[in-house]
Amino acid sequence: MATILRRKASRGYTYRATVDRIGFKRISKTFDNKTDANKWARRLERQIDLGELHDYSEASKLTLGDIIRRYIAEGKHLDKKDVMVKTRLNNLLKDTISDLNLLRLSTKHIAEYRDRVLRVWSPNTFNNHKSLLSVVIDTAIAEWGVFIPHNPVKFIKRVPIPKARDRVLTLHEYDRLMKALKMSDSIYLKALVQFCLETACRQGEALALMRENIDWKKKTCTFIDTKNSDNRTVALSETAYFILTTLPKTMNGKVFPYKNRDEVNWFWVQALKKAEIDDFVFHDLRRTACTWLFEHKNLSVPEVQMMSGHRDPRVLLNIYTKLDPQKLVEKLA
Numbered sequence: 001m002a003t004i005l006r007r008k009a010s011r012g013y014t015y016r017a018t019v020d021r022i023g024f025k026r027i028s029k030t031f032d033n034k035t036d037a038n039k040w041a042r043r044l045e046r047q048i049d050l051g052e053l054h055d056y057s058e059a060s061k062l063t064l065g066d067i068i069r070r071y072i073a074e075g076k077h078l079d080k081k082d083v084m085v086k087t088r089l090n091n092l093l094k095d096t097i098s099d100l101n102l103l104r105l106s107t108k109h110i111a112e113y114r115d116r117v118l119r120v121w122s123p124n125t126f127n128n129h130k131s132l133l134s135v136v137i138d139t140a141i142a143e144w145g146v147f148i149p150h151n152p153v154k155f156i157k158r159v160p161i162p163k164a165r166d167r168v169l170t171l172h173e174y175d176r177l178m179k180a181l182k183m184s185d186s187i188y189l190k191a192l193v194q195f196c197l198e199t200a201c202r203q204g205e206a207l208a209l210m211r212e213n214i215d216w217k218k219k220t221c222t223f224i225d226t227k228n229s230d231n232r233t234v235a236l237s238e239t240a241y242f243i244l245t246t247l248p249k250t251m252n253g254k255v256f257p258y259k260n261r262d263e264v265n266w267f268w269v270q271a272l273k274k275a276e277i278d279d280f281v282f283h284d285l286r287r288t289a290c291t292w293l294f295e296h297k298n299l300s301v302p303e304v305q306m307m308s309g310h311r312d313p314r315v316l317l318n319i320y321t322k323l324d325p326q327k328l329v330e331k332l333a
Contacts, residue, residue, distance in 0.1 A: 002041030064097030123159035180274035198240035200289035200308040221323040
């Protein structure tokens with residue numbers, strides 16, 4: 001039952017209604033007349049009975065970062081098969097959105113976060129972070145009793161994924177590119193491009209490669225802490241092995257001693273212009289390499305997977321491999 005207390009005021013009396021239920025924070029409100037106080041108290045009690053009233057005081061004390069850290073601390077992320085979950089959670093913690101009060105978090109903040117990260121992330125990367133953030137908030141509501149009016153992430157639509165690129169280097173373009181790279185002001189660029197084509201590695205993996213990661217006897221090299229957060233050892237073709245043996249040693253032990261990707265891409269763009277090659281980015285070399293491993297090396301799907309590091313063969317076959325139908329015709333003849 002609610003309690004109604006009459007209090008003397010400067011102009012007559014006021015009535016303070018208090019609803020006190022086990023499991024709920026005590027709620028009080030003052031009215032000018034007893035009728036309104038009773039109506040408010042009955043309505044509040046009915047909401048409690050129907051499960052329509054929630055205590056938002058806990059949410060008002062927490063930030064979004066607080067529940068993300070609790071999600072990690074309780075090992076909730078370990079239930080996910082996706083190995084990138086911990087990385088995505090850390091990315092969310094690094095962003096200013098994690099400093100927002102959970103009760104004040106709105107669709108406006110999620111939209112601003114989306115627009116901010118899409119300047120450097122792909123739509124798919126944002127969508128993955130958005131889905132994970134929604135799961136974290138749902139967990140706080142359903143399992144920890146941290147009530148908020150709604151999960152604002154669910155009102156933000158996923159960003160449409162653009163059609164995957166299917167560009168591969170033709171043999172004629174390859175010849176022109178090699179000639180242009182030979183004339184490049186960067187003495188390492190041609191070796192870097194050829195190495196990426198031979199190993200199907202990512203640009204970042206090649207730039208991080210150290211001489212200590214090369215096994216000269218077994219003719220293998222190991223890419224450390226790749227995009228999948230693991231190490232990957234790949235076999236070196238004769239061409240790849242020759243490239244590594246002919247490159248000069250550097251003071252810091254790096255195989256390709258570029259400062260960063262921007263430096264590589266500046267020389268890369270100049271080479272593309274000289275070779276008169278349009279609509280081709282450095283990452284397209286990886287798709288070209290995967291395709292050539294199938295077409296020219298006749299490797300199996302598991303073997304190409306081992307080289308490229310793709311965990312899902314569907315991604316390898318649908319996005320990173322563009323076989324030439326005409327060559328299949330020749331094989332079937």
